[in-house]
Structures are given as C-alpha cells and as structure tokens.
Amino acid sequence: MTEIYETQPERTDLPLVAMPSVLKSMIDPIKAQFPALKDVARVRMFEEFTSDEDVIAERVADADVLLVGGYHISDDLLRTLNEHSHVKCIVFCGTGVASYINLDLAREFKIRVCNAEHYGDHAVAEHTFALMLELVRRTGQLDANVKAGSWSWAGGDGLQLAGRRLGIIGLGGIGSTVAGIARAFGMKVSAWNSHVPAEHFERSGAEPVNDLNELIANSDVVSVHLPLNNATRGIVTAENLAHLQPGTLFINTARSEVIESGALLARLSKGDIPAGLDVFDHEPLAADDAICKVPGIVLTPHVGWRTDGAFKELTRQMIQCVVAYFAGKDYNVVVSER
Template sequence: MTEIYETQPERTDLPLVVMPAVLGAMIDPIKAQFPVLKDVARVRMFEEFTSDETVLIERLAEADALLVGGYHISDGMLRAIAGHVKCIVFCGTGVASYINLDLARELKVRVCNAEHYGDHAVAEHTFALLFELIRRTGTLDKDVKDGNWAWAGGDGLQLAGRRMGIIGLGGIGATVASIARAFGMEVSAWNSHVPAEHFARSGATPVNDLNELIETSDVVSVHLPLNDATRGIITADNLDHLRPGTLFVNTARSEVIASGALLARLQRGDIPAALDVFDHEPLKASDPVCHIPGIVLTPHVGWRTDGAFKELTRQMIACLKAYFAGEDYNVVVSER
C-alpha cells in the first residue's frame, strides 16, 4: 500500500498541494521544507513513484496545486487537471521538456521551476562522464575484479593542456569552465547572448562562431537551457565540424541538438561521447545510441545530488508560498 504523508490535514480551510508521485531521494529533503507552508497550504504526498497518468489524475482530484518531478505531463493530463490545479511547480529547470507551456498559458495555469540549484551537481557529473571517457575507470575496475590485471586498454588521455569548448555559459557552463581551468585546460565558450561578466568570472575565452568553437576544441560540452530559442540550435552542420577524436559531452537537454543529428554524427564511429540526456527517456536497450562503441551513457542523473535536492526542494516550496501570497517566484508561465 502506498504511504501518504500529509501536513495539517485538519486545516480543510487551506488550499491543498498534492505531490502524486515522488522520487525516493526527494522524500526527506522536501519533507524538511513543508513547515514553510504552515498556515499557508496543506500538503499531501504519495511516497512512491509512478508515471501512470490515470493514477496521477486520480490522486490530484482535490488539488489546488501540483508538485511534479520525474514524469511528463501530457496535454490530455494537463487539460484534465486544469479545472482545479492552477499552479504547477516542476522539480527542475528544463520544464519545457515535460509540460506544454503554450497549453498551460492557454489554460491559465501557472508553471514554476527551479534555477541554478544543480549548477555544481551537473558540472561535477560532466567531469564524471568525461573521466570515464578518458580513463575508463568503470571498465578497468571490472577487469581487476575479474582477475584481469592488464595494462592494455589502461592508457588514458590527459585533460591538462587540452581545450574545452563550452556551448552555453550559464550557471552550469561557468562552473564547468572553472573546474576545467583548475585541471589545466584552456577554456573557450560560444559567445551567443552571453553577458560579458560570465566570461570574466569563468575565465573562458569568447568565440563568436559556433563552428569555429567546435572545430578548435578537444572537448565540447553542452550546457544550453531548453527554450524556444535553443531548441535544435546545434545543427548537423555544426556537428560536422567535430574533429575525429573530439570528446563530446551533453548534460543539458537532447532537444537543443537538431533531431537525429547527434546520432548520425556518432554513428560514424570517430567521436567518443558521453550523454546524460536523450530524445526519448527512459532510454531503451534497443535504442541505436546504446550500440555505438566508445559511448558512455547515464540515465539523466546529473542533477541528482544531496546538495541539489536540498536547494531544489527549497525553491519548490518557495514557489508555492509565493503563489498563495499572490507573489511571483521562478514563474515560467503566468496564470494572469
């Protein structure tokens, strides 16, 4: 039986916030934030994860606001709940990948997200992926434990002295730049609507032309947010400028790359890549990207650290408190 955690159940005069599904790692951090809503709103949290829309809609029957994370809200589900759910708070930044924002605007449902909560988490995961590419520690660990003590395959690449090209110099990209410089790398970044202070703070060199950035980099790391302006902004032509052997890492969103373009480029077999995000999630074992040699894949976990969960849940509850007070906080779509 699903455990249901409720706060102030006797306060039926207060609006109801429902979290109909929750990732296990979020349970304790978000519970720690619920006292902020004392005398503001009741909370009902179902302590299991499901993406079954029939179940989600049923659990949301009495909700005035929704806390959502880890699953997509279809247009049908959004329409089904919009009559009573007037505020949706998403547990992350890239809400455009999970909710039709234009439809939410049409239905006058506020949508909020969290910002910069995972800058360090995603930046650190970027380097976890990169180190797996260049040092193959996971494979070597398995070899040693299997009794295979061999130096063949153990020779790696060194980051110091290589150039990293960053596409997207926001909070995460700037953090990646700082880490890369600490490893002794030269760092450049695409100068596309990036404030000058971002370059000054991160130490990255601006490059105006994306193709130039890509073709002059030893490592290309993607950190663009997903929005209408960035969807598909990295094209097949851009990826053609990757030199054989260039390391390619994407911990942002797959949709910032033109559909099918990255798969086609990787299938040539000359680009070692590490990906945490995909066109279709969860990724199936039959997906072509799973069968490309030299590729490292992780299941969209770059943002999942203890520190990120703590800041993420703080912002989620702050969004709700602001909504019920008639104020704005991290509003992506306004209901007004």
Template sequence: MTEIYETQSERTDLPLVVMPAVLDAMIEPIKAQFPALHDVARVRMFEEFTSDEAVLAERLKNADALLVGGYHISDDLLRTISEQGHVKCIVFCGTGVASYINLELARELKVRVCNAEHYGDHAVAEHTFALLFELIRKVGQLDKDVKAGNWAWAGGDGLQLAGRRMGIIGLGGIGTTVAGIARAFGMEVAAWNSHVPAEHFERSGSVPVDDLNELIETSDVISVHLPLNDATRGIVTAENLAHLQPGTMLINTARSEVIESGALFARLQEGDIPAALDVFDHEPLTVDDPICHVPGIVLTPHVGWRTDGAFKELTRQMIACMNAYFAGEDYNVVVSEH
C-alpha cells in the same frame, strides 16, 4: 499500499498542495521543507513514484496546486487537472520544464508554471567531469578488468586534460561552473558567445568565440549546457557537428533536444567521436535503442542533477514557489496565470 504523508489535514480552510508521485531521494528533503507552508497550505504527498496518468489524475482530485517530481504531464492530463479540477499552479522539480509540460497550453489554460533555477549547477558540472573522466581514463572498465584478474595495461593508457581545450556551448550557471573546474585541471576554456553577458566570460575565465563552428572545430572537448526553450531547440545542427574533429570528445548533460534531431547519432555513426550522454530524445532508453550500440559511448540515465545538495536546494525552491503563489507574488515563474 502507498504511504500518504499529510500536513495540517484538519485545516480544510487552507488550499491543498498535492505531490501525487515522488522520487525516493526527494522524500526526506522535501519533507524538511514542508514546515514553510504552515498556515499557508495543506500538503498531501504520495510516497510512491508513478507516471501512470490515470493514477496521477485520481490523486490530484481537489488539489489547488501540484508539485511535479520527475514525470511528464501530457496535454490530456494538464487539461483534466485544470479544467475539471482546481489546479492553477504547477511547480516543477527542475529547470527544463519545457521538456515535461506544454507551456503554451498551460498559458492558454491560465495555469501558473514554476521551476527551479541553479539548484544543480555544481551537481551537473561534477557529473560532466565524471562522464569525461570515464572517456579519458575508463575507470569503470579497468575496475572490471582488475576484479576479473586482468592486470594487463592494454586500454589502461589515458588522456590528460591539462593543456587541452574545453569548448562550452551554454555559459550559464552550469557552464560557468564547468569552466571553473576545467581551468582547475589546467585546461584552456572557450565558450560560444551567443547572447552571453560579458561578466560570464570574466567570471569563468573563458575565451569568447563568436562562431559555433569555430568553437567546435578548435576544441578537444565539447560540453553542452544550453537550457531548452523555443530559441535553443535544435540550435546545434548537423552542419555544426560536421566540424567535430576526429577524437574530439562530446559531453551532453543539458537536453538532447538542443541538438538537431538525429544529427548527433548520425555524426557518432562515423565512429571517430568519443561521446558521453546523460540526456536522450526518448527517456527512458530501451536496450534496443540505436544509441546504446554506438561503440565506446558512455551513457547515464539522466542523473546529472541528482545529488544530496541539489535535492536540498531544489526542494527549498519548490516550496518557495508555492509560498509566493499563495501570497500573490512571483518566484521562478515560467508561465503566468494572468
């Protein structure tokens, strides 16, 4: 039976905030934030993760606001909870809300949508290097070999980061953090100069490169950190990827959709580009997905953002969004209800 955690249940005069599904790792961090809603709103959290929309809709009956944790809101569910219910504010547990909710439909329905910003800069940047180190040092495979009694050095010779060039596509909070780590490893760092404030280059020590093809062609490692929005969807094209030189390593911990659909898989099929991905066109991946069978590829299940520090800051911002909504203020608003 699903555990239900509630606060101020007797305060029926207060609006109701419902979290109809929650990731296990978020339960304690977000509980620690609920006191900030004292005398502002009641909270009802179902301590079980599900993406079953019939279940979500049932749990959201009588809700005034919704906390979303790790599942997609279909257009049908969005219409159900806004038109047939009372939900007029949705707070998403992350930055890339456009991948999970139809923002244009939310705007039509006059539902406020909020997200969290920069909560996972360090988490995603660190995961970027976890993926990169797996490509250059193959620690996971070597661990298996040693435990299997294989002490042979075959495959154990790695690549060195110091002296190599990191090319960053997307020099925001995460990209800037990646740049700092790369420089600490002795790498030269360059970044695509696409609507990036000059201070980002100054702060990160990155060299601006105006032409994306030039950045891709002259880098030893390409790391993607663009947010997903209407302007960035498919912005990295097949023509851009054609400029990858054999042996260039590609890391994507941003969103799969910022790369032209099908372009990355087609380029990887040539077999000369080591790649590590944390994001995909369809999640979760199935074992028969073609991307799983690209030789040498490293894949993780969209976990770059999941660290203790990121959960703490993420949940703080989620509750801050709720407080602002009920106070008639704005905080991390992506779509306004007005």
C-alpha cells in the same frame, strides 16, 4: 499500500498542495521544507513514484497546487487537470520544464508553471566531469578488469585533460561552473559567445568565440550546457557537428533537444567521437535504441542533477514557489496565470 504523508490535515480551511508521485531521493529533503507552508497550505504527498496519468489525476483532483517530480505532464493530463481539478499552479523539480509540459497549453488554461533555477549547477558540472574522466581514463573498465584478475588495460593508455581545450556551448550557471572546474584541471577554456553577458566570461575565465563551428573545430572537448527553450531547440545542427574533429570528446548533460533531431546519432555513428551523454531524445532509453549500439561512448540515465545538495536546494525552491503563489507573488514563474 502507498503511504500518504499529510501536514495540517485538520486545516480544511487551507488550500491543498498535492504531490501524487515522488522520487524516493526527494522524500526526506522535501519533508524538511514543508514547515514553510504552516498556516499557508496543507500538503498531501503519496510516497511512491508513478507516471500513471490516471492515478496522478485522481490524486490531485481536489488540489490547488501540483508538485511534479520526475515525470511528464502530457497534453491529455493537462486538459484533465484543467477540467476536473482545482490545480492552477504546477511546480516542477527542475529547470527545463519545456521538456516536460506544453507551456503554450498551460498558458491557454491560465495555469502557472514554476521551475527551480541553479539548484544543480555544481551537481551537473561534476557529472560532466564524471563522464569526461570516464572517457579519458576508463575507470569502470579498469575496475572490471582488475576484479576479473587482469592487470592490463586492453583499451590503451589514458588521455590527460591538462593542456587540452574545452569548448562550452552554453555559459550559464552550469557552463560557468564547468569552466571553473576545467581551469582547475589545467584546461584551456573557450565558450560560444551567443547572447552571453560579458560578466559570464569575466567570471568563468572562458575565452569568447563568436562562431560555433570555430569553437567546435578547435576544441578537444565539447560540452553542451544550453537550456531548452524555443530559441535553443535544435540550435546545434548537423552542420555544426560536422566540424567535430576525430577524437574530440563530446559531452551533453543539458537537453538532447538542443541538438538537431538525429544529428548527434548520425555523427557519433561514424565511430570516431568518444561521447558521454546523460540526456536523450527518448527517456527512459530502450536497450535497443540505436545510440546504445554506438561504440566508444558512455551513457547515464539523466542523473546529472541528482545529488544530496541539489535535492536540498531544489526542494527549497519548490516550496518557495508555493509560498509565493499563495501570497500573490512571483517566484521562478515560467508561465504566468495572469
């Protein structure tokens, strides 16, 4: 039986905030934030994870605010919420909400959509280097070899990051953090100069490169950190990826949709680009997906953002979004109800 955690249940005069599905890792961090809603709103949280839309719709039927963690809001569910619930504010546990909800439809229904910003800059940046280091040192394979009684590495010697050039596509909070780590490793850092404020280059120490093809062609490692929105969807094209030199490492911990559909799989299928990917066109990734058959790449299940520090900051921002909504203020608003 699903446990239900409630705050101020006797305060039926207060609006209701519902979290019908929650990642296990979020339960304690978000509970720690609920005191900020004292005398502001009641909370009802179902302590299990489900993406069953019928269950979600039933659990939020009498709610004013929906807290979303780790699942998509389909157009059908959004229509149900609009027609059969009181929900007028949806707060996501992430930044790239365009991947999880139809923002235009939410705007049509006058439902506020909020996100969280920069909560995972360090988490995703660190995961970027986890993927990068796995590609150049193969610690997972070495661990398995040693435990199997082998003291050799059939895969050959490792690669050194120091002295190599990292090309960053997307020099925002995460990209800038990645640049700082790369410089600490002794890497040279460049970044695509596409609508990037000058202070980002000054702060990160990255060298601006105006042409994306040039950035890709001259980098030993290419790492993608663009947010997903209408302007960035498919912005990295097959023609851009054609400039990857054999042996260049390719990392994507941002969103798969910022790359032209099918372009990355086509380039990686040539077998000469080691890649580390945390995001995919279809999630969860099926075992028979074509990307799983490409040799020489490392795949992780969209976990770059999942650290204790990120959960703490993420849940703080989620509850701040709720406090601001009931106070008639804006905080991390992606789609306004007004």
